[in-house]
Amino acid sequence: MGNDVSIPHVKNDSLVVVQDAHHALFEYDVLSLIFYVFDLEDKENRRTCARSARVCRAWTEPASRALWSRTRWKLQDLCTVLLKHTIPAGSRGLKHTQVKAGHLRHDHVQRESLLRCAARVRQLCISQRLQPARLDVQLLRRVLSISNGTTFLPALLSLSWVEGPRTEGLLLRLIPPSVQELELIFDWETSPKQVHRLLTGLSHPALSLRSVRIYAWKPEQFSLDPLLNLTSIQELSLEGSIVLGPEELCKVLSSLALVSIEVTVRDFKTRDKVINGGSLKELHCAGTCADITALVKSLLAPSLKTADLKLDIVDAHFDRTGQRHLCQTLLKFSPSLRSLQLDYRKVYTNSELASASHLPPIPLVSDVLKPLFGRLYLESFTLCSELRVLLTDDQIMQVAQGWPMLRSLSLMNHPCQPANIATPAALVYLAKHCPNLRFLRIQLSAREFVPPSPESSLELRALQHPLRTLRQVNGYDACRTSWRMAEFLDDLFPYLAVEACEEVSTNVIVEGGCSWGMMWGALRAMKTARYAEKEPRDYDSPGATE
Template sequence: MASATSAALDRDVLLHVIDFFDKPGNLRILATCARVCKAWCEPASRCLWRYLPSLHPLWYLLSNRNYAENPRMAAFWEFVDTDDFVKDVIQRHPDQWAHFLEVASFVCGADFASVSTELNLIRTVVKYNEGVTFLPSLHTLFWRHSVPDDTTCLLLCSPSLRSLHVGISRIRLTTTAIGALSNRITQFSPSLEPILSGLPAAAPNLERLTVSDHAVQNTVTFAPHIESLGSLHELVLRTRSFALSPALMRGILEHIPQLAALTTHIADFAEPGSQAVAPALRRLDLLESRSPDLVNFLESGFLRAPVLVSLRIRSTDDEYHAASAQVIPALAQASFAPRLHLLDLSISGDELVSRSPEQNPTFGRLVAPLRTMRELLGVKIALGLHVVSIDDSDLRALAQAWPCVQELELGWLPLGPRAAPPLVALRHFAALCPDLRSLTLTRMMLSRMEGSGVEEKKEKEKAHPLTWLNVKSFTGDDDPEAIARFLDNLFPNLELADPEPVKDPAPNNNIINFQHESSRITVEQRIRRLREARR
């Protein structure tokens, strides 16, 4: 009994050690652990083979060859008959075949680019594995689909698969007509329908489906297959040709009531029709869609989502449309708006609306309807269609409207003389947003700090929690000493860049981005001195 307990404890310690090294960049260490002894081999191999950027390592294991990182499969695979090869391994090297299947069972995630040679190999291995997948533990699969009518992807699916990402590639065919002076290039996309039609049976427990890239598909034909995925919790359609109409969105939400996250383009919402009910939908991402469709989607009350808390909207028009000005008011009137906690809104277009500086709308007036959404914790607003004016009063009004906000990013076009509020306006966020931790603004004016209305904090007063401040550009004269005192007094928890010089500093290391790098460094040096003096 004691020896059994000791063995169990030893294995627990071993698993803890292996888990410690199970991090990106530690493949060599894990490979060394797998060769220590039999007791170490299995747990280390599980970590080593858990995720594969391609299936090449498995093919080299099957052929008992040394794996070499190569964008293409070696010439060996281009000319070998896969059926004869696999049959030969099974008959002459059964231990090698058994080892291949054991290691393949460790794979939980894989990326795969569909190449005809590899597709044949997958089909052959599944054939000699009694028709079942050789990746029984596969949890996540990224499949690059480029071969027309191919369904090999389904052979890798099993009840263990939870997440499938299908990236569709366009195929380029070059043909030369008789007497033509140049080749003709034809592009087309392989149909996704054969995969989707068999997916409900092949992966009955699939929870997340993503379709992306530059595909041209018939949305009407693929939608019924998605509706059959009864366990789906997240659906991501990242391609314009998959834009959902009211009928298609209604059908998906009706057949998959447990859907919690939906990412898609929308289209044809001129007459939305009857309401779509999404009882479990918590996150909705509306990718680049026309402003008239978005306005009709929001104003009509088409979507009833009682638990929706996160909304992302991308409004974009090829030509200026008057409906773009109605997106924000329509959003504020939506039935789910008061309950939102996260809002990410971007309004842009190919045509820029600009007037004289006196006639440009203010940022505060454009987003004023959103000030009624008092429960927002994260806000990201980017107005890229209008040249706007923004000043101290605009920032004060937004700070008053969203007292619970923790992350705030405001973006506008930095054009014109009135597109930079004064730096002292930051005091409104310090006074009115006590939980704010991240703040990003497009541009600010470096004005004199005297009379800023900011009093020195008392020792026992709670310090503001803001740690990340990113002002993308500044205008005006620099006064590093005054700026340092101002920022340190407002936000004493700001994270500063590494004082040691870095060869290629990451842009996110800066608390603020001055027009001159020397100014930023000087301000941060002064802040450090102030902090050292308080210790």
């Protein structure tokens, strides 16, 4: 480079092209794997993937497929990748959005590039909770104008949108008939009339709409009747300040053939009429224990597989009798119910009670959940509680014996004293009584862990338990020796995927011993060493993580 080099004259027909690139770089399956590992949440990776699509013909299709089918795009990111970054002369001080709009207006090549590539987009996220900036809306209007006022995303399957005064009228022009999932957030300033017009207008362009999530900041914003005209909806989620009473819920379930609904309910306590849930398979419901119990009692849903109940505990008063009655009512779904999630949330009407931490831990398992053991055939159970719950080894053993078919168990409890939570012995109970368990999230106290005897270790290894993911959620816990704990877990759960287990762990030194992050590191080293020695143990996963 930089020197004059004389090249002898060679006839054109004698030139031979030498291909030094490895043949794998032209194999479609190999290229698909390469582009699939890109972290497309990272802007630089997205740009690299987009540029790779222009390298050669062999790379265009696999790179484009990875880029457009996997990314949840924001409009600004989409334009950043597609449009050139050249700043026109005299444009110093202009916002980037104005520059992009100028390119679209004057550059025919970029317009065609945007429309061609946008036709491959499957998911688009316009904003998150807040209205787009004014200049971003101008850019969106410009893009719509160059596509003759209709959508430039004809293959879009999923769309996240914030409706506000700034974006009024745009969604109905943007959304194509192909959209199946719509997340719709009503800005604080959005008027009820605008919401009504939008929901009414959606019945025409969104013919394939299957899943709808609506979030409203104010209850008066939401309008139920026009939503019921979207008869293709199968999954409906109403969040934020949207609350439904008995008659409104009945209207929704009778008008739409839903398989899943997420809703907050009220005023169900006096309900005595049957609510026909049709083919409902998933119920995600929030409210007081009395309201949810009344709903469950009146709901007719023979195909219900999932019950996700968020229970408001008012002023830290946990009504054991009422909670036990709710569990007994759930038994009506025993032929079909396979997944149960209970989320106990604190709600205070008296601020003086907000600091009530002196309440003793609730014996939830041995008291409230007891009627369900052996009578519900659960494969998944999740407990989240802002109240302190007693979850000792004995409590965990009752869960394991009561629901032996569990494949997923998640116990997220308010932090308790070590005396009120489980020890590693609970893991042995779960391994012996739940042979299908694949995912476990639990709070443990391992400070007093005593390694099992060699004979016991052989018995544990003989179980060949298929657990893949174990997440310890007690960040302040420690074990005396990371290596002994790693050996114990390796014997008990030989198929653990360490990477999935250590997502919530750290490697810091914890007072009184080694952190769980250090223990996972020891387990990884142990597995790596054994793999290198080719010890005869099957490492293939018998199941997937959650």
